[in-house]
Amino acid sequence: MSNVKQPAPTAPAAAVPVNESAPIEPTPTAPAAAAATGQSAVAKPATSKPTIPVWDGPSGQSSSAHRAYGIERSFLGTHIPETIDRMVHANLARGTSGISPAVIAMAYLDWLMHLGLAPGKQALLNEKAVRKMVRMMLYAFKSGQDPNTPPCIEPLPQDHRFDDPGWRQWPYNLIYQSFLLTQQWWYNATTHNRGVNKQNEAIVSFMTRQILDMFSPSNAPLTNPEILKATMEEGGQNLVRGWNNFMADMEKVIAGKSLSAETEQQFVVGRDVAITPGKVVFRNHLIELIQYQPATPQVYAEPILIVPAWIMKYYILDLSPHNSMVRYLVQQGHTVFIISWKNPTAEDRDLGMEDYRQHGVMAAFDAISTILPGRKVHTVGYCLGGTMLTIAAAAMARDGDNRVKTITLFAAQTDFTEAGELLLFINESQVAFLEDMMWDQGYLDADQMVGAFQLLRSNDLIWSRLVHDYLLGQRQTLNDLMAWNADQTRMPFRMHSEYLRHIFLGNELAAGHYKVNGQPIAITDIHAPIFTVATEQDHVAPWRSVYKINLLADADEVTFLLTSGGHNAGIVSEPGHGRRTYQMASRTDQDRYIDPDTWHTTTPKQKGSWWPAWQAWLVQHSAENQVSLHGMGAPERGLYPICDAPGTYVLRK
8 A cells, every 4th residue: 555645745835036136025915034035925734635534433432342343443544545535536537627427427317317207208208209300301391392491490599510501402401400400309308307406407408418519410521511512622632631630739639738839839928919018016926916007198096906817817908919908908098907827836736715815916905005005996807806806805895995996897706606507517526526636736737627618618619620620621710819718727726626615616705604814705895886797608607697796796886798709709809899799787776676687688789899988987986187107116115126027927837
């Protein structure tokens, strides 16, 4: 048993090098010694691996009775059995993209047992099968006589697999119509089963859809008219290019490289993206705080602090100059600060949610207060950064800290009871499985996160790529958003475990049970005006879930904006972006609640980017008189500019 892997000791935080000529003075959130040397200001727990108590008999009885029968304590001790289990789960997780097989098995067992005990449901499904066969036969007969016969079933609005005109020709029309009818039947079979646990039912329906998508006629060269046409026209050269693309991707996978390495070379951070002028004015073990150079003679008095998610690198809000939100804000006269999170390693396994609040958001607040004393701050949180910002703002409101001027949330959830299909991957079994995977390596790897997100949009992110890259031999046109998406990050073991258990699984923030410094916080304590942005096609933070801020907040004013696009593309929606629309409405604390569907149908749509509307809202909640420019950092108070933006943390892989 000596070869069993024992829990690794917690490594001390690595020192962060800083410019000798520009020392960092202590701030309220960074001890003097740490700030002077540039070392981590984050305190880490002494232990990182939980222990299991030794079983001592029922009801705490002594084991003397067992010894009387010759039964001794296990020679494995107290830690080895848990370590073995965790290692098995961790290795299994690598082959399942972090998805627990037990979750899938239990869901299908629940569904099958209830379906087997439901003869009425079985009879209904048999009837539906017969009706669909008849519909298919009638369509085949009519379409054979009239090629313009309307299809008997239409794809869902978000399904673009069968948009090519070739699918309207025989025999491909029969192939794809048969597939859609089969898909519809399986949806009927896996939903609305009396007695089945709702989450299990959703898992079965989701996984069955994934299996059916694998066998879609659009994925096979012999049943896809678009692929056959390209093959005939190009003499098979599309398949040759596709094979070369496939082999190139396999070489990258074997070498451990990103599949988008070429994209990263075309959009280099600091050269092509993240080039808005600025300085890193504060650094600790967890964040770099970037202050951007003003672009106007005078600026609004209240600065803007942007808190991006730690699951992403900050420069999604500072992409190319034409679609950089940061550049847009500074050009409108705002002083902008943004947090750049460190990409954690195994050494950071014990960083928790409180570390991210205290040494992330609050450290940034303290640095801004040092640079611009007495100024209130417009705060912005994106995705998980918005959730963390809400936690910080609620704690500040509870403790009488009134530095928050306004709160803006981009695609950020505060209530997770309707978090969409991500809930399929979050239950006790799944969280335990993920914890064991993270326990082994100290963090959740980017590739492991990407797998789950790709499954949510498998048609767009998996199968469409297979068709275009390998069967049509066409590589997607590279852009800055793709480059950012390929520049992935990790999440520490402890922090992600706490987030999943307390925020996502336990929904403690919405329930008022989440604790900061040992005391619960409540979103209702926040009275600063709130501006919330959601996107229509968001598969990470569904807009109806984001809308729940209207139920939780007791702010003086809540403005909700729904824009077209997805989780990222809907936020990066610069002025001049074609085909963009949005809906926006505000309510005060005296107005009655409106449910999301009523809000959606009664709120008028507006064309164009939502950025100007939000910027106008910021101006409305800012001091009327603008002020003179302020330099980078506060050298007179010990906060010297450390280096040019984008800093060093964003460059770490």
